[in-house]
Amino acid sequence: MANEKKIKVTLVKSMFGRGAKHMACVKGLGLRRMHHSVEVIDTPENRGMINKVSYLLKTEEV
Template sequence: MSDKKVTVTLVKSVIGTKQSHRATVRGLGLRRLHQTVQLEDTAAVRGMINKVSYLLKWES
């Protein structure tokens, strides 16, 4: 099991974005602006972050 974590913060609103991008943000566990979550550093999570990177701020 990997102990690595990624901290992700929603810094831009999902209003006006594609439905799939909104679903990806929700899949990351983000509901509100400036909400921060810690996630496992996996390939799936990295792919989700890359898809909506223009809405997020993240650090390993």
């Protein structure tokens, strides 16, 4: 657990007018507003949420 890979995720497009499931994925990643960045652990669950709303995000490996 000490050597977990992380991904930096930044919300670059607005969530306004998006579907409820897409908004839930963004909130599940911990993003609150535009240009807000968080680091999440690289797990299959987080990858799935990132892939679902990839058109709203900018990602980079840390």
